[in-house]
Amino acid sequence: MNNKEIKISSLDIFGFLITGTVIFLAIFGDLIVPYDPTMVTNTVSKSPPPLSSWPSLFWDVLVNDIPSPHWFGTDSSGLDVFSRTIAAVRTDLIIAFSANIISASLGVFLGVVLGYFRNILSETLLRLFDLLQSFPVFITAMILVALAGRTWINIILAMSLLYTPIYLRLTRTEVLSLINRGFIYAARVSGKTELYIAIRHILPNALGPALVQFSITIGFAILLTAGLSFVGAGVRPPTPEWGSMIASGAGQLVLGDWWPSVFPGVATSLTVFAFAVCGNFIEKNYDR
Amino acid sequence: MIDKPEIVLSVECLSVLNTLNQKKIIGPLNFNAYRGEIIGVTGGSGSGKSALAYALLGFSFRNCKINSGSVFLNDIDLIDLEEKELEKVRGKEISLIVQNPRSALNPMYTIGYQISRVWNKHVGKINTNEYFRPEDMLKLVGINDPKRRINSFAHELSGGMAQRVLIALALSTKPSIIIADEPTSGLDVTVQAQFLDMIWKTSKDKGVTIILCTQDRGILANYCDTVIEMEKGLITKNEDVKIYFKNLKNSRIDEKIAKKVINSDKIIYKIKNLRKTFPIKESKKTLQAVENFSLSIRKNEIIGLVGESGSGKSTVGKCILKLINPDKGDLIFDEIDLGKISPNELRKLRKRIQIVQQDPHDSFDPRWRIEQSLMESFNNPSSNSKRKLNTIKKITKDFGIDGEVLYKYPKNVSPGVLQRLAIARAILASPDFVVLDEPTSLVAPNDRERILSLLKKIREDYGVSYLFISHDLRSVISICDKVAVMYLGQVVEYGSTKDIFNKPLHPYTCALVDSELGLDPNQRRIDNSKIFNLSGEIPSPVDLPSGCYLASRCPKSVKSCYAKSQKLENYFGNREVRCDQIKRIYSR
Numbered sequence: 001m002n003n004k005e006i007k008i009s010s011l012d013i014f015g016f017l018i019t020g021t022v023i024f025l026a027i028f029g030d031l032i033v034p035y036d037p038t039m040v041t042n043t044v045s046k047s048p049p050p051l052s053s054w055p056s057l058f059w060d061v062l063v064n065d066i067p068s069p070h071w072f073g074t075d076s077s078g079l080d081v082f083s084r085t086i087a088a089v090r091t092d093l094i095i096a097f098s099a100n101i102i103s104a105s106l107g108v109f110l111g112v113v114l115g116y117f118r119n120i121l122s123e124t125l126l127r128l129f130d131l132l133q134s135f136p137v138f139i140t141a142m143i144l145v146a147l148a149g150r151t152w153i154n155i156i157l158a159m160s161l162l163y164t165p166i167y168l169r170l171t172r173t174e175v176l177s178l179i180n181r182g183f184i185y186a187a188r189v190s191g192k193t194e195l196y197i198a199i200r201h202i203l204p205n206a207l208g209p210a211l212v213q214f215s216i217t218i219g220f221a222i223l224l225t226a227g228l229s230f231v232g233a234g235v236r237p238p239t240p241e242w243g244s245m246i247a248s249g250a251g252q253l254v255l256g257d258w259w260p261s262v263f264p265g266v267a268t269s270l271t272v273f274a275f276a277v278c279g280n281f282i283e284k285n286y287d288r
Numbered sequence: 289m290i291d292k293p294e295i296v297l298s299v300e301c302l303s304v305l306n307t308l309n310q311k312k313i314i315g316p317l318n319f320n321a322y323r324g325e326i327i328g329v330t331g332g333s334g335s336g337k338s339a340l341a342y343a344l345l346g347f348s349f350r351n352c353k354i355n356s357g358s359v360f361l362n363d364i365d366l367i368d369l370e371e372k373e374l375e376k377v378r379g380k381e382i383s384l385i386v387q388n389p390r391s392a393l394n395p396m397y398t399i400g401y402q403i404s405r406v407w408n409k410h411v412g413k414i415n416t417n418e419y420f421r422p423e424d425m426l427k428l429v430g431i432n433d434p435k436r437r438i439n440s441f442a443h444e445l446s447g448g449m450a451q452r453v454l455i456a457l458a459l460s461t462k463p464s465i466i467i468a469d470e471p472t473s474g475l476d477v478t479v480q481a482q483f484l485d486m487i488w489k490t491s492k493d494k495g496v497t498i499i500l501c502t503q504d505r506g507i508l509a510n511y512c513d514t515v516i517e518m519e520k521g522l523i524t525k526n527e528d529v530k531i532y533f534k535n536l537k538n539s540r541i542d543e544k545i546a547k548k549v550i551n552s553d554k555i556i557y558k559i560k561n562l563r564k565t566f567p568i569k570e571s572k573k574t575l576q577a578v579e580n581f582s583l584s585i586r587k588n589e590i591i592g593l594v595g596e597s598g599s600g601k602s603t604v605g606k607c608i609l610k611l612i613n614p615d616k617g618d619l620i621f622d623e624i625d626l627g628k629i630s631p632n633e634l635r636k637l638r639k640r641i642q643i644v645q646q647d648p649h650d651s652f653d654p655r656w657r658i659e660q661s662l663m664e665s666f667n668n669p670s671s672n673s674k675r676k677l678n679t680i681k682k683i684t685k686d687f688g689i690d691g692e693v694l695y696k697y698p699k700n701v702s703p704g705v706l707q708r709l710a711i712a713r714a715i716l717a718s719p720d721f722v723v724l725d726e727p728t729s730l731v732a733p734n735d736r737e738r739i740l741s742l743l744k745k746i747r748e749d750y751g752v753s754y755l756f757i758s759h760d761l762r763s764v765i766s767i768c769d770k771v772a773v774m775y776l777g778q779v780v781e782y783g784s785t786k787d788i789f790n791k792p793l794h795p796y797t798c799a800l801v802d803s804e805l806g807l808d809p810n811q812r813r814i815d816n817s818k819i820f821n822l823s824g825e826i827p828s829p830v831d832l833p834s835g836c837y838l839a840s841r842c843p844k845s846v847k848s849c850y851a852k853s854q855k856l857e858n859y860f861g862n863r864e865v866r867c868d869q870i871k872r873i874y875s876r
Binding site: 181182183185186187188189190191192193201204205 | 606609611635636637638639641642643645646647650651652653654655661664665710713717
């Protein structure tokens with residue numbers, strides 16, 4: 001009946017393309033990279049080849065089978081920037097996605113539970129999460145990771161904890177508006193258990209805002225991952241990661257070696273931007 | 289009725305276009321409006337009533353545009369006028385009363401200021417000699433204590449009062465035409481009657497033409513002179529009200545099902561001294577929803593529960609189903625005390641008491657297909673899903689519903705059909721007792737009749753009892769065996785439908801019965817001299833008066849009514865009335 005027309009702007013297409021590429025690289029990145037991202041090469045601080053020579057170099061690599069050049073140059077310790085930038089996609093995306101999946105699941109679950117059972121215990125829990133949310137995300141994440149140790153798991157857990165209240169709040173509000181709806185009463189008078197009602201009726205109807213939030217938070221999570229590594233509270237250095245690459249290249253900037261930090265920087269901003277565009281698109285077209 | 293018909297407004301070939309898909313929303317329309325005439329514009333939702341009302345003022349909805357035609361008001365074509373010229377006419381010659389009165393008033397200013405602003409803009413500038421007082425306008429529209437009211441803000445007024453302020457606003461410039469778009473749809477029946485009586489009086493006294501958009505046939509029959517019926521943006525009928533109803537009667541198929549009197553003494557549900565209050569946040573006060581409510585429902589019986597909004601009808605319904613827990617009182621279903629059994633036992637009993645709710649779109653899960661929702665309430669868990677589906681299909685077919693509807697989502701189904709599906713869902717659970725909470729209030733008049741005849745049929749086929757909660761007396765008369773009238777959480781009168789409506793005793797019942805608008809234009813409410821009218825509005829259920837709750841509105845009240853609360857007393861063996869004045873008359 002009311003088929004809302006989905007409008008796709010050129011910006012949306014741009015966002016989809018980059019998101020697609022990023023996800024592709026996260027899966028197949030290690031098949032493409034010409035050098036091991038954690039192995040030091042002999043050439044140190046080599047500048048990338050001029051853009052004009054890229055087509056002929058590309059042809060030589062494909063046809064004449066000569067060793068691949070350092071497309072994005074090498075950094076001060078001789079690591080290939082191109083390989084590291086590509087390999088870092090997986091690091092950042094895994095952290096961002098796992099943190100979001102964990103926090104979304106936990107947040108939605110708690111949101112339904114706390115919306116459904118309102119007593120002193122649930123109110124206290126809610127206030128605790130409010131307290132958590134009142135600290136700046138970045139600082140808290142930094143402290144948590146520093147205390148727990150800089151491992152992947154700890155970073156993911158710290159971020160999950162910090163994003164949970166967002167999902168919790170969204171879902172709980174939705175549950176509260178659903179709980180007095182007619183179809184909940186209808187299910188109740190047909191003798192269904194409260195658990196059945198919560199899972200079959202409340203949950204699917206309360207999920208919407210959380211899904212939209214998920215696509216938006218992904219971008220922030222990538223930025224947070226990179227940010228934590230930049231200040232040295234993220235994954236440990238040999239692991240390719242955009243934030244730590246920017247940080248390690250920052251010292252070379254004054255010498256005029258721009259490539260070790262600019263390439264990962266551009267990659268970060270493009271990815272975050274693309275996810276934001278996708279999130280925006282889902283938010284606009286989500287059928288409530 | 290009018291001696292010299294003088295044309296005030298004449299509409300020629302008016303049409304409104306949707307600029308997105310180039311489809312005509314209304315038109316071309318042609319009609320004339322005479323001085324002092326009340327024209328009722330009727331038609332289903334989406335038939336273009338509101339679009340017409342706005343187009344007469346030169347407005348159009350978003351993405352729409354007045355395409356062609358003219359609206360002549362005293363020989364000036366409003367459509368051709370420049371916006372600036374039009375502004376002088378709007379509010380001066382032609383006024384609008386909208387559906388939701390409180391949102392039409394500016395919350396920033398007092399109502400006195402808003403009334404005088406309109407007057408100053410249109411009259412004050414031209415005729416400076418005339419002295420204008422907003423309180424006179426408020427007095428004219430029957431607002432008590434106008435001196436105090438001119439300084440109040442929109443949120444301090446009740447819906448009925450805000451609607452009257454809008455009338456005062458519209459009348460202040462002495463317009464020749466007032467356009468009212470569903471002006472009473474948010475009001476209670478007794479307030480609606482007060483309001484329409486006033487509009488009618490204004491029209492006849494001052495010679496104001498009123499264009500009244502409404503779906504309520506009772507309003508058409510009782511107040512309008514001419515009826516314009518619209519369908520899909522076109523005028524299908526433009527007739528005198530008497531001719532309109534004469535034709536309507538002929539075309540309507542009256543399904544008359546002989547009421548079988550079923551003698552059954554088995555009490556299926558017994559409510560004793562039910563009481564429910566709701567705490568109000570941020571204050572220690574409580575809202576009293578239901579007080580001391582007792583009722584017995586026998587097998588195969590239909591009991592009507594009538595009263596205005598806020599009288600506690602729905603709360604009773606929800607308590608019966610234990611969807612909310614009462615503060616006090618016994619609920620006994622089939623000799624089982626629902627207050628004393630465990631939640632698990634209650635859940636097993638649930639299916640035997642069903643509910644049909646007011647808003648059908650709210651009572652179906654928006655993410656489930658209809659068929660899934662119906663399946664949920666199915667009684668027999670052991671039979672397989674294919675056999676269940678066949679039963680569902682059979683029942684929906686019996687109910688006159690197309691089988692395809694089962695695979696749709698609720699938002700794609702019309703409210704009339706969806707409400708019948710909600711009834712089907714209740715019946716699928718094979719209940720003994722169904723609470724019908726205003727099942728017909730949100731559906732179109734045609735669907736209303738279908739639902740009522742369906743409910744009668746179900747009672748005969750399946751032998752269920754109903755508690756029929758409604759404020760629509762016409763439905764109650766046609767379906768119920770007994771009626772309980774509620775006012776502010778109390779039952780004020782109880783008896784058989786025939787007795788209650790033919791010979792109401794309690795003053796509130798009298799007013800309620802009188803405010804009901806019949807469908808016969810030859811027996812209008814306004815022609816009836818014996819009208820029993822209540823004054824003022826319902827007191828707030830938070831600050832209830834100490835004596836009889838009706839005392840401040842009741843024309844029969846005496847001093848003792850204000851002080852002493854009154855008891856429900858039995859008369860003639862089958863009647864219960866809560867009024868000391870009645871007691872004085874009949875106790876001799």
